[in-house]
Amino acid sequence: MGALMRRPTIMDIARAAGVSKGAVSYALNGRPGVSEETRERILGIARDLGWAPSKAARALSPGGRVGAVGLVVDRPARSLGVEPFFMQLVSGIETELASSGVDLLLQVTDDAGADLEVYRRWASERRVDGVVMVDLRVDDLRPEAVRSLGLPAVFLGGPDGVGGLPCLYTDDGAPVREVVHYLAALGHRRVARIAGPEEFVHTRVRGAAFHEAATEAGLTGAYSVHADYTGEGGTRITRRLLASAHRPTALVYDNDLMAVAGLGVAAEMGVDVPAQLSIVAWDDSALCRLVRPSLTAISRDVAGHGRQVARMLGRVLDGDRVESEETPTGELHPRGSTGPLVGHPENAVTSG
Amino acid sequence: MGALMRRPTIMDIARAAGVSKGAVSYALNGRPGVSEETRERILGIARDLGWAPSKAARALSPGGRVGAVGLVVDRPARSLGVEPFFMQLVSGIETELASSGVDLLLQVTDDAGADLEVYRRWASERRVDGVVMVDLRVDDLRPEAVRSLGLPAVFLGGPDGVGGLPCLYTDDGAPVREVVHYLAALGHRRVARIAGPEEFVHTRVRGAAFHEAATEAGLTGAYSVHADYTGEGGTRITRRLLASAHRPTALVYDNDLMAVAGLGVAAEMGVDVPAQLSIVAWDDSALCRLVRPSLTAISRDVAGHGRQVARMLGRVLDGDRVESEETPTGELHPRGSTGPLVGHPENAVTSG
DNA sequence: GTCGACCGCTGAACCGGTTCAGTGTTTCGG
DNA sequence: CCGAAACACTGAACCGGTTCAGCGGTCGAC
Numbered sequence: 001m002g003a004l005m006r007r008p009t010i011m012d013i014a015r016a017a018g019v020s021k022g023a024v025s026y027a028l029n030g031r032p033g034v035s036e037e038t039r040e041r042i043l044g045i046a047r048d049l050g051w052a053p054s055k056a057a058r059a060l061s062p063g064g065r066v067g068a069v070g071l072v073v074d075r076p077a078r079s080l081g082v083e084p085f086f087m088q089l090v091s092g093i094e095t096e097l098a099s100s101g102v103d104l105l106l107q108v109t110d111d112a113g114a115d116l117e118v119y120r121r122w123a124s125e126r127r128v129d130g131v132v133m134v135d136l137r138v139d140d141l142r143p144e145a146v147r148s149l150g151l152p153a154v155f156l157g158g159p160d161g162v163g164g165l166p167c168l169y170t171d172d173g174a175p176v177r178e179v180v181h182y183l184a185a186l187g188h189r190r191v192a193r194i195a196g197p198e199e200f201v202h203t204r205v206r207g208a209a210f211h212e213a214a215t216e217a218g219l220t221g222a223y224s225v226h227a228d229y230t231g232e233g234g235t236r237i238t239r240r241l242l243a244s245a246h247r248p249t250a251l252v253y254d255n256d257l258m259a260v261a262g263l264g265v266a267a268e269m270g271v272d273v274p275a276q277l278s279i280v281a282w283d284d285s286a287l288c289r290l291v292r293p294s295l296t297a298i299s300r301d302v303a304g305h306g307r308q309v310a311r312m313l314g315r316v317l318d319g320d321r322v323e324s325e326e327t328p329t330g331e332l333h334p335r336g337s338t339g340p341l342v343g344h345p346e347n348a349v350t351s352g
Numbered sequence: 353m354g355a356l357m358r359r360p361t362i363m364d365i366a367r368a369a370g371v372s373k374g375a376v377s378y379a380l381n382g383r384p385g386v387s388e389e390t391r392e393r394i395l396g397i398a399r400d401l402g403w404a405p406s407k408a409a410r411a412l413s414p415g416g417r418v419g420a421v422g423l424v425v426d427r428p429a430r431s432l433g434v435e436p437f438f439m440q441l442v443s444g445i446e447t448e449l450a451s452s453g454v455d456l457l458l459q460v461t462d463d464a465g466a467d468l469e470v471y472r473r474w475a476s477e478r479r480v481d482g483v484v485m486v487d488l489r490v491d492d493l494r495p496e497a498v499r500s501l502g503l504p505a506v507f508l509g510g511p512d513g514v515g516g517l518p519c520l521y522t523d524d525g526a527p528v529r530e531v532v533h534y535l536a537a538l539g540h541r542r543v544a545r546i547a548g549p550e551e552f553v554h555t556r557v558r559g560a561a562f563h564e565a566a567t568e569a570g571l572t573g574a575y576s577v578h579a580d581y582t583g584e585g586g587t588r589i590t591r592r593l594l595a596s597a598h599r600p601t602a603l604v605y606d607n608d609l610m611a612v613a614g615l616g617v618a619a620e621m622g623v624d625v626p627a628q629l630s631i632v633a634w635d636d637s638a639l640c641r642l643v644r645p646s647l648t649a650i651s652r653d654v655a656g657h658g659r660q661v662a663r664m665l666g667r668v669l670d671g672d673r674v675e676s677e678e679t680p681t682g683e684l685h686p687r688g689s690t691g692p693l694v695g696h697p698e699n700a701v702t703s704g
Numbered sequence: 705g706t707c708g709a710c711c712g713c714t715g716a717a718c719c720g721g722t723t724c725a726g727t728g729t730t731t732c733g734g
Numbered sequence: 735c736c737g738a739a740a741c742a743c744t745g746a747a748c749c750g751g752t753t754c755a756g757c758g759g760t761c762g763a764c
Contacts, residue, residue, distance in 0.1 A: 056411035057750035267644035409720035
């Protein structure tokens with residue numbers, strides 16, 4: 001115990017096996033150049049010695065992999081801690097990577113633009129073999145940046161074909177339309193959507209689907225307000241909406257944290273959920289099931305997306321030509337926070 | 353744009369400056385061996401060429417740093433996504449690391465024992481310069497493991513002197529005692545604590561303080577039940593406690609997620625909070641402020657702990673002798689979820 | 705029987721840094 | 735004016751892998 005021995009190198013294995021470094025390298029990497037018998041012997045010695053490749057040395061060789069991929073998360077730091085989405089995503093990505101011994105580098109950047117700097121550094125320091133990107137923005141500079149840096153990348157959630165990168169996309173519009181028609185069927189007419197930041201492409205996609213569906217369903221009083229995904233933001237905006245003259249009878253939130261905040265505001269203002277107000281969250285998580293009433297939510301398998309996007313990135317790194325893939329659309333899970341308006345068979349309540 | 357040039361090496365700089373590789377290395381690392389004039393010239397050229405050190409090459413040299421530290425998180429994956437503690441910790445650690453260009457490797461392991469394997473791999477692959485460890489267990493094998501692997505480490509939260517590792521510790525007992533006396537002063541006699549997993553040392557420390565303070569305060573009906581930090585676990589146990597014959601009038605949870613779950617159960621069972629039941633959460637987060645009633649909580653600066661522990665690890669890596677440090681104790685933030693029992697001036701209610 | 709192909713392996717270069725012994729020059733004390 | 739020390743810098747080894755040209759031996763085809 002604890003003799004702190006120098007870790008074994010392939011040179012040690014070579015000496016023990018009485019062959020050259022090169023032969024050991026071939027044997028350990030399963031490449032031709034050694035007989036099956038010698039390979040077995042070398043593998044056995046490597047195992048006995050407890051050898052593990054030095055990623056640093058591998059990375060140094062031309063074309064070598066460093067065995068790590070990166071994820072930059074660029075959202076307000078204070079919301080991150082409570083936003084289930086990212087940890088679930090990270091957890092999913094790692095599940096997939098773990099089997100191949102690839103590590104995940106995580107960077108949380110606070111101000112916009114810093115993320116580009118991180119990609120640049122990772123590329124120039126050869127820190128990662130590739131990156132997973134999320135939250136595509138309007139006029140996003142990242143696809144072009146990673147392309148010019150030669151950094152392999154896969155996008156999670158963008159529409160197909162962002163900057164020529166393969167991506168894992170979802171039809172965000174379908175669940176939005178489903179929610180709108182569901183609320184309309186419950187008798188709601190004034191539906192407000194508390195959206196994510198306007199610069200995100202998925203925010204716009206959802207917004208477009210929302211208004212299109214609202215028109216279809218004949219909801220004249222549908223509109224979107226942009227927020228920042230934080231609980232504070234959700235609280236502030238919900239307060240304003242519920243205090244307005246023609247207050248909405250249903251609120252659709254772009255993340256679960258804001259939805260929970262909205263539920264709190266309703267309680268605080270004495271607005272009964274779901275009798276007087278229906279609430280729908282996007283991205284189901286334990287949070288939605290724990291609060292009372294539990295939140296009707298659009299549920300996606302975020303960890304599954306993480307696994308899938310990690311697999312795609314792996315194929316990109318293998319040099320395969322990777323096509324974009326589509327995930328199943330989110331499903332609406334009706335729970336206690338939505339229902340027909342009580343005492344208003346036809347239309348919305350009018351607030352004082 | 354995008355010519356994908358080979359990244360410059362110190363050899364390129366040496367050629368441009370008309371000096372040797374060695375001189376460039378000295379100049380770039382601020383070490384003696386070159387004149388101030390030559391150093392300036394070399395630094396200028398490096399800047400012009402957009403040079404950045406290859407960490408892989410640096411790591412290869414004896415005594416070289418790889419410029420990354422690791423964090424293994426070993427808690428049930430499904431609770432992680434919703435547990436604010438870790439993302440806040442990660443966020444804090446990174447804030448500190450970012451300034452020195454050090455990256456964070458994150459590993460989420462699901463089953464116990466896998467974490468040891470990760471440390472072993474990181475050490476043998478020279479993936480990280482050091483690690484931050486959390487959640488010290490009773491009979492924890494990790495301190496001895498990292499010691500024998502020669503992997504520098506700092507512990508977050510253990511009692512001082514775990515396995516000879518420097519640690520950042522807190523007096524977990526003080527806030528627990530404060531909570532107990534606070535609840536006692538409100539008139540509560542039957543107080544139950546929904547604790548974290550029993551194998552964590554901090555769970556035991558809090559438990560001991562809880563029972564000691566309960567005795568001091570004359571609470572005869574105080575007891576602890578162990579849970580797993582998940583919302584489901586919190587729900588299940590709270591249901592059982594509230595359905596018991598002599599149901600507690602106050603519940604103290606070891607994390608915020610379970611506390612939110614408990615609040616939900618109370619609502620579902622028609623138990624009014626805080627009139628009939630007081631709830632206290634450990635680890636304040638946005639969650640505690642968003643639900644209604646908002647949760648009284650013990651608040652710590654988790655991100656701050658992350659920064660501090662990252663600084664400590666940095667000093668360990670510099671070869672300094674690092675002493676353990678103590679953080680301010682958590683503070684009790686009374687909110688809407690705690691209050692005197694209504695209609696029971698002296699003692700607890702008796703349930704049907 | 706000879707030639708060529710192929711197999712199994714070796715030796716050396718290479719990746720991009722760090723470090724150290726050594727060398728030529730300057731400085732300075734005596 | 736000489737010798738030693740200090741300084742600025744070079745050249746080469748080294749870290750732990752990968753890769754490639756080359757080499758001797760075996761085998762099969764003709």
